[in-house]
Amino acid sequence: MKQLTDNQIRMRLSARSIFQKGVDAVEPGKAVKSQCRRQGNYFFAGDRKYDLSLYKNLFVIGAGKATAPMAAAIEDLLLEKITKGIINVKYAHTAELKRIKIIEAGHPVPDKNGEFGAKEIFNLVKDADEHDLIIFLLSGGGSALLPLPANGIELKDKQDAIKTLLACGATIHEINTIRKHISMIKGGGLAQAAYPAQMITLLFSDVIGDDMEVIASGPSVPDLSTFDDCIDIVAKYNILNSMPDNIVTHFQKGVSGKIKDTLSPGNKIFEKIYNIIIADNIKAINAAREEAARLGYNTILLSSMIEGETSDIALMHGAIAREILKSGNPVAPPACILSGGETTVRIKGNGLGGRNQEFALAAAINIAGYENILVLSGGTDGNDGPTDAAGAIADTFTLDRAKAMGLNAFDYLQNNDSYHFFARLEDLLITGPTKTNVMDLHIILVENNNTMEDVKNG
Numbered sequence: 001m002k003q004l005t006d007n008q009i010r011m012r013l014s015a016r017s018i019f020q021k022g023v024d025a026v027e028p029g030k031a032v033k034s035q036c037r038r039q040g041n042y043f044f045a046g047d048r049k050y051d052l053s054l055y056k057n058l059f060v061i062g063a064g065k066a067t068a069p070m071a072a073a074i075e076d077l078l079l080e081k082i083t084k085g086i087i088n089v090k091y092a093h094t095a096e097l098k099r100i101k102i103i104e105a106g107h108p109v110p111d112k113n114g115e116f117g118a119k120e121i122f123n124l125v126k127d128a129d130e131h132d133l134i135i136f137l138l139s140g141g142g143s144a145l146l147p148l149p150a151n152g153i154e155l156k157d158k159q160d161a162i163k164t165l166l167a168c169g170a171t172i173h174e175i176n177t178i179r180k181h182i183s184m185i186k187g188g189g190l191a192q193a194a195y196p197a198q199m200i201t202l203l204f205s206d207v208i209g210d211d212m213e214v215i216a217s218g219p220s221v222p223d224l225s226t227f228d229d230c231i232d233i234v235a236k237y238n239i240l241n242s243m244p245d246n247i248v249t250h251f252q253k254g255v256s257g258k259i260k261d262t263l264s265p266g267n268k269i270f271e272k273i274y275n276i277i278i279a280d281n282i283k284a285i286n287a288a289r290e291e292a293a294r295l296g297y298n299t300i301l302l303s304s305m306i307e308g309e310t311s312d313i314a315l316m317h318g319a320i321a322r323e324i325l326k327s328g329n330p331v332a333p334p335a336c337i338l339s340g341g342e343t344t345v346r347i348k349g350n351g352l353g354g355r356n357q358e359f360a361l362a363a364a365i366n367i368a369g370y371e372n373i374l375v376l377s378g379g380t381d382g383n384d385g386p387t388d389a390a391g392a393i394a395d396t397f398t399l400d401r402a403k404a405m406g407l408n409a410f411d412y413l414q415n416n417d418s419y420h421f422f423a424r425l426e427d428l429l430i431t432g433p434t435k436t437n438v439m440d441l442h443i444i445l446v447e448n449n450n451t452m453e454d455v456k457n458g
Contacts, residue, residue: 007372012393015376015443018291018336019429023380025287026436028066028139031279032073032202043078045200046276052081055198056131060085060100061121063146064139064216065381065437066204066279068095068102071137075099078135086124087137088117088145090383093433108386109162110147115155118148122185128197136190136199140206140381140437142216143176148184150250150259157244158182168237169346171307172207176217177225177233180262181254182247186217187225187262188269194220195269205280206381206437208305208341212275220273223262227254280304281340281438284380288338288441297336297445306341306442310355311362311413313343314377317444318366321373324446333372337444345385351417354385356440357392357428361418363444364394365409371396372447378429381437385419391429391440392422401425 004012036045043050052058058081060074067087072095075082085100090107105114125134149158161182165175180187191199199220207214212221230251234240240248253259263269281304292299302320306313317337324335331337343355353361359377367373378384378391399409405424412421422428 008395008397011374011395011445011447014295015374015393015445017295018288018443019376019378019441021291022284022288022441023434023436026204026279026284026380026438028069028204028279028436029073031204032070033077035202035276035278036077038077045202045274048200048274050133050198050200052133055133057083057128057133059083059124059128059132059134060087060137061124061134062087062137063089063121064137064142064204065090065093065107065433066139066435067137068093068097069435070139070202071095071097071100074135074137084124086117086120088114088121090141090145093435095435105145107141107144108166109159110144110155112155114145114147118146118185121146122148122190122193125190125194125197128194130196132197134194134197134199136201136220138201138216138219139204140216140439142219143179143186146185146216146219150182150184153182153246153250157246160244161247164239164242167347168239169309169344170233170237171344172342173214174233176214177229179217180223180225181227181230182250183217185219187223188218188221188267189262190219191221191269191273192263196272199273201273201275203275203277204437205277206342206439208307210277210280212277221275222265222267222270224264226261227251231255279436279438284438284441285338285340288443292336292338297334298331299336299338300331302337302339304340306339306343308343310343310345310358314359314362315366317375317442318363321367321444321446322370325370325373325448333446333448335446337446339442340439342439345416347416349415349417351412351415352387352420353416353418354379354387354389354391356384357387357389357418357422358413358416359442360392360394361409361413361421364398365413367396368399369396374445376429376443377440378431379440380434382431382434387419388430389419389428390431392418393427393429398425398427
């Protein structure tokens with residue numbers, strides 16, 4: 001394989017540093033302690049103050065990829081006050097805890113461990129009363145990690161439904177709408193079970209716009225979606241015949257009024273709940289922007305709400321990079337374009353990859369032949385799709401290097417096989433589990449021969 005030039009190596013190191021600063025800014029323990037503190041018997045969360053002496057029990061529950069380090073931070077603040085705690089985390093996303101039990105479970109497709117933990121959590125809060133305080137830790141992955149099917153639905157039904165929704169390219173909002181309506185916990189179900197106990201929910205946002213209804217399918221917030229919306233989503237993607245019969249029947253009963261819908265805004269149950277977002281994508285992007293500026297790049301932040309078909313979004317980013325080279329707009333080189341969000345991949349082939357690797361591959365095709373453009377796309381959780389990579393890195397020479405190895409980038413893209421493409425080039429972004437999750441970061445570096453010395457000198 002052709003060796004990378006010194007300039008290609010430098011740009012890769014710069015992009016990795018920018019990405020890492022973004023991830024570091026949303027480290028769960030720091031995020032918890034930025035919003036929570038304790039002073040004697042008083043616990044402060046956001047703009048609320050709680051007198052711990054007024055509560056008989058303090059329970060800690062949670063689910064998500066970032067939940068273990070969040071729980072460790074809560075133990076640092078409240079250890080001797082915690083009566084009992086249970087959290088569900090993705091396999092290998094653990095921490096050393098003293099009073100809070102960890103259950104490792106499956107993600108993105110739920111498994112029996114997740115169902116067991118969800119039952120434990122549900123039963124714990126169901127037994128709480130008005131003299132108890134519950135701290136609920138919730139982050140990305142919480143939907144899959146709290147699988148407690150509604151009556152008449154089996155875990156396998158949920159597994160098959162999620163696989164179908166992931167394969168058809170449904171958005172996370174659509175997937176979570178379905179999840180809320182086939183669960184006893186989601187869509188405000190956990191809040192209903194916990195009532196009349198007091199609950200504080202600390203949330204890591206991994207959804208576009210930080211919509212609390214969508215984060216982990218909203219176990220502790222009101223829900224505006226309905227069974228009618230579920231039917232519409234199934235129709236939109238023409239997946240009626242692929243959905244389990246039990247779930248279709250459940251939706252039909254819901255539409256006809258035979259099953260109650262999720263809890264809507266205005267329900268008195270939510271008067272006992274305080275929800276606060278403690279970390280999100282824009283926080284990560286702002287930290288990445290500071291690092292890019294420190295390295296000497298003129299930086300532009302496109303949006304923290306990027307969504308849509310992955311390849312289309314990658315082409316748009318590539319077009320902006322090419323415009324910078326041509327006209328210096330919207331920012332002159334050396335430039336760093338930053339964006340965040342969560343795109344979707346429509347599965348057409350049988351390869352291996354994730355949305356960030358596919359983003360990098362589509363962008364590589366788009367920027368081929370232009371000099372000094374580099375793309376890094378990575379998931380802040382360190383896991384891109386069903387792979388061990390967070391994402392991938394591509395530049396204007398990626399296709400040339402691939403061609404020299406006999407790799408056809410177009411074929412790999414059509415087969416959704418970005419993982420094996422970048423593995424051959426040794427350009428996968430491997431971080432391991434970061435134990436945080438605020439969606440994805442896209443980093444585009446654009447330089448030209450007149451500005452490269454400025455960047456080198458930082």
